[in-house]
Amino acid sequence: MTDTTVSRSQGSRTAYRTCPLCEAGCGLEITVNITDRGESVGRIRGDMDDVFSHGFICPKGSALKQLHEDPDRLRKPLVKRNGVHVEVEWDEAWAEVAGRLQDLIERHGREAVAVYLGNPSAHSLSAMLYNRSMLIGLGTHNRFSASTVDQLPKQVASGYMFGTGASVTVPDLDRTDYLLMLGANPYASNGSLCTAPDFPGRLQAIRERGGKVVVVDPRRTKTAEESDEWVAIRPGSDALFLMSIVNVLFADDLVRVPERLSSMVDGIDEMRVASADFAPEVVSAATGIEADVIRRIAHELADAPSAAVYGRIGTTTTEFGTTASWLIDVVNTLTGNLDRAGGVMFTKPALGSPTTKGTSGKGSGFRVGRGGGRTKVSGYPEVMGEYPAAALAEEITHAGNDSIRALITVAGNPVLSTPHSNQLDAALAKLELMISVDIYLNETTRHADVILPPPSQLQRDHYDVFLLQYAVRNVANYSEAVLARDEGQPDEWEILAKLGLIAAGLGPDTDAAVADDQGIESLIRAAVSDASSPVHGRDAAEIRAALDASGRRGPARMLDLMLQTGPYGAAFGANPGGASLDLLLANPHGVDFGALGERLPDALRTRTGKVELAPEPLIADVARLRVAIDELNARSMVLVGRRHLKSNNSWMHNIGVLMKGSMSCSLQMHPIDADRLGLQNDALATISSRVGSVVAPVEITTDIRPGVVSLPHGWGHSSPGTKMGVAAARAGVNSNILSDDRALDPLSGTSVLNGIPVDIAPAQ
Numbered sequence: 001m002t003d004t005t006v007s008r009s010q011g012s013r014t015a016y017r018t019c020p021l022c023e024a025g026c027g028l029e030i031t032v033n034i035t036d037r038g039e040s041v042g043r044i045r046g047d048m049d050d051v052f053s054h055g056f057i058c059p060k061g062s063a064l065k066q067l068h069e070d071p072d073r074l075r076k077p078l079v080k081r082n083g084v085h086v087e088v089e090w091d092e093a094w095a096e097v098a099g100r101l102q103d104l105i106e107r108h109g110r111e112a113v114a115v116y117l118g119n120p121s122a123h124s125l126s127a128m129l130y131n132r133s134m135l136i137g138l139g140t141h142n143r144f145s146a147s148t149v150d151q152l153p154k155q156v157a158s159g160y161m162f163g164t165g166a167s168v169t170v171p172d173l174d175r176t177d178y179l180l181m182l183g184a185n186p187y188a189s190n191g192s193l194c195t196a197p198d199f200p201g202r203l204q205a206i207r208e209r210g211g212k213v214v215v216v217d218p219r220r221t222k223t224a225e226e227s228d229e230w231v232a233i234r235p236g237s238d239a240l241f242l243m244s245i246v247n248v249l250f251a252d253d254l255v256r257v258p259e260r261l262s263s264m265v266d267g268i269d270e271m272r273v274a275s276a277d278f279a280p281e282v283v284s285a286a287t288g289i290e291a292d293v294i295r296r297i298a299h300e301l302a303d304a305p306s307a308a309v310y311g312r313i314g315t316t317t318t319e320f321g322t323t324a325s326w327l328i329d330v331v332n333t334l335t336g337n338l339d340r341a342g343g344v345m346f347t348k349p350a351l352g353s354p355t356t357k358g359t360s361g362k363g364s365g366f367r368v369g370r371g372g373g374r375t376k377v378s379g380y381p382e383v384m385g386e387y388p389a390a391a392l393a394e395e396i397t398h399a400g401n402d403s404i405r406a407l408i409t410v411a412g413n414p415v416l417s418t419p420h421s422n423q424l425d426a427a428l429a430k431l432e433l434m435i436s437v438d439i440y441l442n443e444t445t446r447h448a449d450v451i452l453p454p455p456s457q458l459q460r461d462h463y464d465v466f467l468l469q470y471a472v473r474n475v476a477n478y479s480e481a482v483l484a485r486d487e488g489q490p491d492e493w494e495i496l497a498k499l500g501l502i503a504a505g506l507g508p509d510t511d512a513a514v515a516d517d518q519g520i521e522s523l524i525r526a527a528v529s530d531a532s533s534p535v536h537g538r539d540a541a542e543i544r545a546a547l548d549a550s551g552r553r554g555p556a557r558m559l560d561l562m563l564q565t566g567p568y569g570a571a572f573g574a575n576p577g578g579a580s581l582d583l584l585l586a587n588p589h590g591v592d593f594g595a596l597g598e599r600l601p602d603a604l605r606t607r608t609g610k611v612e613l614a615p616e617p618l619i620a621d622v623a624r625l626r627v628a629i630d631e632l633n634a635r636s637m638v639l640v641g642r643r644h645l646k647s648n649n650s651w652m653h654n655i656g657v658l659m660k661g662s663m664s665c666s667l668q669m670h671p672i673d674a675d676r677l678g679l680q681n682d683a684l685a686t687i688s689s690r691v692g693s694v695v696a697p698v699e700i701t702t703d704i705r706p707g708v709v710s711l712p713h714g715w716g717h718s719s720p721g722t723k724m725g726v727a728a729a730r731a732g733v734n735s736n737i738l739s740d741d742r743a744l745d746p747l748s749g750t751s752v753l754n755g756i757p758v759d760i761a762p763a764q
Contacts, residue, residue, distance in 0.1 A: 118412020183314015306342025
């Protein structure tokens with residue numbers, strides 16, 4: 001720990017760090033009390049001097065103290081003995097991992113092993129940099145993650161349009177005059193692929209400067225309440241609504257592609273043809289939106305001085321998630337709001353990204369199913385290096401000799417967060433071996449033979465490697481660990497790196513530093529051979545010597561290399577004062593590299609070097625969208641999810657201070673539906689789908705459209721063999737018992753978690 005990141009006073013010191021709990025990336029000011037017994041966290045509040053968040057903080061950030069001190073958080077490894085988890089020392093845990101994992105690989109091969117990476121991995125510096133080391137050591141193609149129950153459709157659509165899965169446009173919230181948001185509730189959950197501290201404040205600022213905010217959602221959320229207009233759409237029909245807007249843009253001569261971009265955009269005529277059958281009157285009943293409202297919104301988008309369309313999880317976790325994500329940027333492009341201030345823009349992150357590396361303005365394009373990769377049972381194609389999480393259970397139980405026999409999970413709880421939870425729960429019990437890297441004994445890790453706990457979030461260094469790729473400003477902020485690790489506790493990167501080395505056959509006594517050195521050498525070679533890098537052509541040994549001179553290892557050394565070779569990089573002396581880890585350490589409140597700027601054509605990585613407005617896989621999906629008009633009209637009751645401000649998926653439910661008050665796992669329902677079904681407030685209702693049923697108390701509210709019900713995500717903490725006392729006391733019900741493992745967006749493999757057909761009746 002250095003004095004550049006901490007200020008000290010008698011009996012206490014102040015540490016600054018970025019909150020690692022969600023995508024907002026808020027700066028925290030943490031008071032650390034110093035006594036003869038060691039250090040402990042006192043007060044946590046927003047960092048008023050943070051260059052990005054300016055003091056904003058939500059209830060989750062202030063609960064980092066309670067998360068660190070949670071008595072249920074694992075401090076030592078657990079090994080299952082005779083069906084019971086017992087605490088062991090690290091040497092014993094590594095011996096167990098090495099012996100059993102190597103034996104299984106020798107008997108069944110590497111493809112008998114699978115990996116599931118949970119959502120917290122995206123918020124972890126170590127996981128973002130060292131999961132790859134673990135995956136290389138395992139050598140398996142069976143990779144699953146939370147992406148296919150989350151944001152993947154947006155990345156797939158962006159890949160087809162702009163060239164890579166990282167080529168995601170970000171709404172320029174701070175300069176837009178008109179914001180149309182679909183399936184987003186940032187008052188509860190901030191952004192998604194849109195890193196923006198104080199998202200609510202930014203929305204208020206739009207209205208204060210005379211702009212307009214329109215929220216499209218089946219529920220009148222807090223965000224909808226604070227907007228100018230709430231449009232109560234039917235779940236799953238976002239793509240129809242957006243395609244109808246495209247129809248109006250063409251029919252009413254509202255297409256506004258600026259001259260600067262006209263030569264860079266392919267597919268305008270194809271979009272005119274594709275949208276011809278989706279006039280507002282045609283889709284009105286299926287979307288639940290009046291035709292004149294659709295037409296008016298299309299005109300408002302086209303006529304606004306600047307406008308941005310933004311979609312979140314409510315649009316991606318549907319059967320048309322990729323198509324809806326595509327159409328969002330089609331509308332942004334046709335209204336002249338692509339790559340312009342106040343519209344949607346491409347970031348230039350300090351670490352660089354696929355849009356800043358390689359040949360400017362052109363690339364190899366995007367595709368799925370690389371190498372012919374498909375799941376064994378249902379034949380789902382590989383998408384961005386992984387398979388659908390919904391297919392994990394059947395790959396364990398129904399793939400015959402090719403079945404998955406061992407699973408490694410990292411910071412994930414798929415039993416609560418992925419479809420047909422009962423099916424997956426039963427499948428995990430049939431594994432020969434399961435290893436989990438996790439801080440909790442939860443509904444998923446209770447199946448693990450070995451649990452390897454990383455240190456708490458306050459005991460790790462932090463940088464938002466993934467999330468700052470999608471920030472509404474180009475900022476960088478590095479945080480050293482606030483508290484020292486417990487004696488004998490390996491860092492998270494060491495756990496992941498050592499797992500990979502053991503899987504590669506190097507045994508339980510191998511040193512994680514071996515993988516660390518291999519990783520840094522690989523990154524240096526890539527940097528000096530990349531013509532777009534500021535160290536292109538430099539001697540790799542010179543770069544390695546400069547890095548090693550700092551004495552840093554692990555993520556800090558890798559991060560320094562990435563910063564120095566990024567778009568603002570110091571380039572190891574070639575650009576004095578440029579980005580480096582030393583620069584960030586000297587600026588504990590962060591460094592702001594400026595507002596988003598125009599990046600086309602430079603950011604494109606398509607084969608043609610143009611924006612592909614009408615990619616063939618997405619145009620081909622329009623026929624399915626057309627058929628869906630009648631299917632959506634025929635649906636009666638459908639289920640959608642929801643989030644609470646104090647909840648962060650399943651793993652924050654064990655923090656007592658967050659579970660107080662208004663947290664409720666209720667079934668929200670409109671009075672019309674409640675009256676028809678004979679249900680009263682707080683009465684128990686049975687909710688059934690094709691794959692399961694649950695019982696939940698009813699909450700009658702006019703803040704949801706008729707025909708739609710809502711259960712919150714991430715609950716159901718009632719499984720035996722777990723160790724999450726606070727969560728178990730307020731168990732709730734698991735909404736994913738109702739989600740269907742067969743219901744997927746075919747273009748991305750993402751599960752349908754919103755718009756699930758259900759039947760509802762009074763509980764017997």
